[in-house]
Amino acid sequence: MTQISHPLTRRQYHALLGGCLLLCILLVCSLATGAGQYGATDVFGFLLGEPARLADDKLAMVVNTLRLPRTLAALLVGSSLALAATLLQSATRNPLAEPGLLGVNAGAVFGLVIGLIYFGVESTQGYLIWAGAGALLGNVLVLGIGVMLGQASPLKLILAGMALAAVFGGMANFLLLSTRVALEQFRYWNLGSLSASELSAVITVSPMALLGLVLAILLCRQLTLMQMGDSQARALGISTTWVRIGVLLATTLLTACAIALAGPIGFVGFLAAYCARLLEPVALLRQLLFSSLFGMLFLLAADILARWLVQPFELPVGTLLAALGAPALIAIVLRGGFRSLLAVK
Amino acid sequence: MPSKHPSGLWHLRLGALNLLLHRRTWLLSLLVLGVLLTLMVVAISLGSGRMGVTDVLATLGGQGSKLNDIMVFKIRMPRVAAVVVAGLAMGMAGCLIQTLVRNRLATPDMIGVNEGASLAVIGFALYLTVGSWPWWASPLGAALAAVALFVLCRRPGEQGYLFIVIGIALSELLGAVGDFMMATQPLVHLGSIYLWTMGHFAGASYSTVAPIALILLALCPLLAWLNRPLALLRFGEATAQNLGIKVAALQLAVLGVAILVAALGTAIGGPVVFIAMAAPIIASWLARDHLAPIWLAALCGAVLLVGSDTLSRLLAQPEEIPTGIMTRLLGGVLLLILLLKDRKGSD
Numbered sequence: 064m065t066q067i068s069h070p071l072t073r074r075q076y077h078a079l080l081g082g083c084l085l086l087c088i089l090l091v092c093s094l095a096t097g098a099g100q101y102g103a104t105d106v107f108g109f110l111l112g113e114p115a116r117l118a119d120d121k122l123a124m125v126v127n128t129l130r131l132p133r134t135l136a137a138l139l140v141g142s143s144l145a146l147a148a149t150l151l152q153s154a155t156r157n158p159l160a161e162p163g164l165l166g167v168n169a170g171a172v173f174g175l176v177i178g179l180i181y182f183g184v185e186s187t188q189g190y191l192i193w194a195g196a197g198a199l200l201g202n203v204l205v206l207g208i209g210v211m212l213g214q215a216s217p218l219k220l221i222l223a224g225m226a227l228a229a230v231f232g233g234m235a236n237f238l239l240l241s242t243r244v245a246l247e248q249f250r251y252w253n254l255g256s257l258s259a260s261e262l263s264a265v266i267t268v269s270p271m272a273l274l275g276l277v278l279a280i281l282l283c284r285q286l287t288l289m290q291m292g293d294s295q296a297r298a299l300g301i302s303t304t305w306v307r308i309g310v311l312l313a314t315t316l317l318t319a320c321a322i323a324l325a326g327p328i329g330f331v332g333f334l335a336a337y338c339a340r341l342l343e344p345v346a347l348l349r350q351l352l353f354s355s356l357f358g359m360l361f362l363l364a365a366d367i368l369a370r371w372l373v374q375p376f377e378l379p380v381g382t383l384l385a386a387l388g389a390p391a392l393i394a395i396v397l398r399g400g401f402r403s404l405l406a407v408k
Numbered sequence: 409m410p411s412k413h414p415s416g417l418w419h420l421r422l423g424a425l426n427l428l429l430h431r432r433t434w435l436l437s438l439l440v441l442g443v444l445l446t447l448m449v450v451a452i453s454l455g456s457g458r459m460g461v462t463d464v465l466a467t468l469g470g471q472g473s474k475l476n477d478i479m480v481f482k483i484r485m486p487r488v489a490a491v492v493v494a495g496l497a498m499g500m501a502g503c504l505i506q507t508l509v510r511n512r513l514a515t516p517d518m519i520g521v522n523e524g525a526s527l528a529v530i531g532f533a534l535y536l537t538v539g540s541w542p543w544w545a546s547p548l549g550a551a552l553a554a555v556a557l558f559v560l561c562r563r564p565g566e567q568g569y570l571f572i573v574i575g576i577a578l579s580e581l582l583g584a585v586g587d588f589m590m591a592t593q594p595l596v597h598l599g600s601i602y603l604w605t606m607g608h609f610a611g612a613s614y615s616t617v618a619p620i621a622l623i624l625l626a627l628c629p630l631l632a633w634l635n636r637p638l639a640l641l642r643f644g645e646a647t648a649q650n651l652g653i654k655v656a657a658l659q660l661a662v663l664g665v666a667i668l669v670a671a672l673g674t675a676i677g678g679p680v681v682f683i684a685m686a687a688p689i690i691a692s693w694l695a696r697d698h699l700a701p702i703w704l705a706a707l708c709g710a711v712l713l714v715g716s717d718t719l720s721r722l723l724a725q726p727e728e729i730p731t732g733i734m735t736r737l738l739g740g741v742l743l744l745i746l747l748l749k750d751r752k753g754s755d
Contacts, residue, residue, distance in 0.1 A: 208747075222513070222747055223748075228740075392573075396573050397574065
């Protein structure tokens with residue numbers, strides 16, 4: 064296990080330090096931007112408990128119901144999606160995999176729509192359960208298809224995921240539009256947005272996300288060894304089937320948390336996991352660390368941009384990430400960079 | 409008349425002009441045309457306010473009641489006509505690009521051409537024109553998207569799934585830009601445009617459909633002329649060159665026509681996905697030939713789109729569901745089947 068526990072390289076160390084610093088800056092920005100004319104000093108004064116600021120009801124409203132939940136949700140959603148993407152990439156040995164591109168997000172949305180329409184779900188727990196059921200369905204289907212396609216074709220798996228997403232999306236939209244759920248209400252959520260985040264929802268969802276994280280950390284060692292091939296891993300005494308089932312559960316949990324909070328947000332997991340893989344090609348634990356850091360960074364930055372770009376309107380953050388992530392996907396696919404990452408190092 | 413032509417062909421002689429017609433394909437085309445006409449009559453007869461098929465036929469023959477006249481000619485006919493024209497255009501464009509790139513999945517709806525077209529239409533509709541539907545803007549966006557795609561992928565014929573994934577990423581990008589534009593507008597303006605971006609024919613009128621149908625009709629001789637060299641192109645560029653075809657010029661011409669047709673098809677009902685992919689595949693399956701003639705693909709496209717549109721109207725009564733949602737559902741299943749059938753081929 065020497066390879067896994069080697070010290071951080073200089074580059075990784077710098078990335079970690081810089082990432083944390085940037086995260087702090089973005090946190091401040093996120094708390095300081097938005098509708099309502101309160102700057103960073105006001106918000107932090109309030110959070111640190113300055114009496115003069117605590118007395119300001121309007122400030123309390125802005126921080127407690129708008130900016131703080133939104134910022135926390137961005138952190139939770141970003142890191143969940145990034146962790147799920149890293150797990151999926153390593154389980155399918157496909158550097159392009161992520162919940163959005165593989166149709167898991169669409170499955171979760173489909174589950175949620177079923178819950179909304181047929182079971183009248185209105186609580187965050189309900190959202191979580193139905194999104195989880197849908198994500199599980201999507202996950203099982205796409206991983207099953209992946210097994211059938213074989214591992215020689217990363218692009219085909221992505222295409223299959225997109226086809227699956229089309230089917231799920233078609234069904235979800237069909238159900239929604241044929242049952243008079245307000246177009247306006249769902250339209251925004253369907254594009255992926257953090258604007259409706261509530262503190263209570265974040266608190267409800269976070270234990271599940273934590274569970275997913277713990278599961279991911281427990282699976283790390285086995286998954287890292289499985290990069291050498293299933294037969295090698297089995298020779299080392301790893302039950303590959305159980306590890307795969309564990310990955311399935313962990314990614315389902317993480318994706319469901321993200322969807323229940325923010326709707327389907329694509330590309331952030333892919334980008335974060337890809338960057339993490341560039342920094343640390345082998346050890347999965349470290350990949351998870353970097354990927355969740357990058358996921359938080361990307362989503363938070365995108366959310367700030369979404370609030371700031373088209374004032375006084377607001378962009379759905381999922382749209383913004385698709386606009387930034389799609390060119391990145393094109394560049395990576397064109398350079399064939401993903402093929403070199405396939406090789407076991 | 410001595411029959412020296414191979415079996416399965418019809419020999420037509422019009423004065424000095426000799427024509428060899430592929431019997432199976434022609435019979436099939438007639439059959440599909442019959443199916444299309446039947447479907448159209450059924451589609452007209454269905455909807456809120458029922459009408460029997462006989463009523464429809466009587467009304468079309470000019471012997472309907474006043475109410476039926478209005479229902480058929482003012483309400484249902486424009487929509488069915490729009491769907492048919494869009495379906496024909498999509499089938500045509502899909503067949504052209506599939507043949508050109510020699511990739512079954514490479515169709516304008518998969519590689520971003522349709523999204524480019526709809527982006528241009530949205531842009532003009534939201535910011536630049538007032539009142540009328542800017543269908544004429546669509547070729548502009550489609551051409552830009554295609555240029556971007558072909559700059560990114562220099563030799564699309566040799567890249568298989570790579571080309572498709574890049575095309576899909578491009579459509580995601582263009583779709584996001586479209587959402588971006590719509591997000592800055594008050595919702596009042598967006599209701600119909602939002603449905604249109606998912607592929608919707610409810611608002612289609614003759615003022616959009618008629619000019620597009622005329623342009624498609626004008627392109628028909630060109631397509632008939634392109635059909636044969638295009639068939640030779642599938643043997644490979646080198647072979648086609650040796651057979652006396654100016655390959656580069658042909659490719660450029662085919663691409664231009666395909667983009668124009670795809671854009672016009674999109675302009676009517678929005679970017680309806682998967683029809684352009686499915687139609688040529690079904691056509692070539694019917695013709696038991698790897699390369700279906702363009703018109704058969706076009707007819708199949710029209711049949712598929714009329715079918716999906718009618719299905720989405722029937723299933724969702726009394727609501728209106730965008731047709732694109734139905735085609736997305738059906739087409740996604742088809743794409744999965746195709747991918748699974750091609751299991752052995754790697755990227």
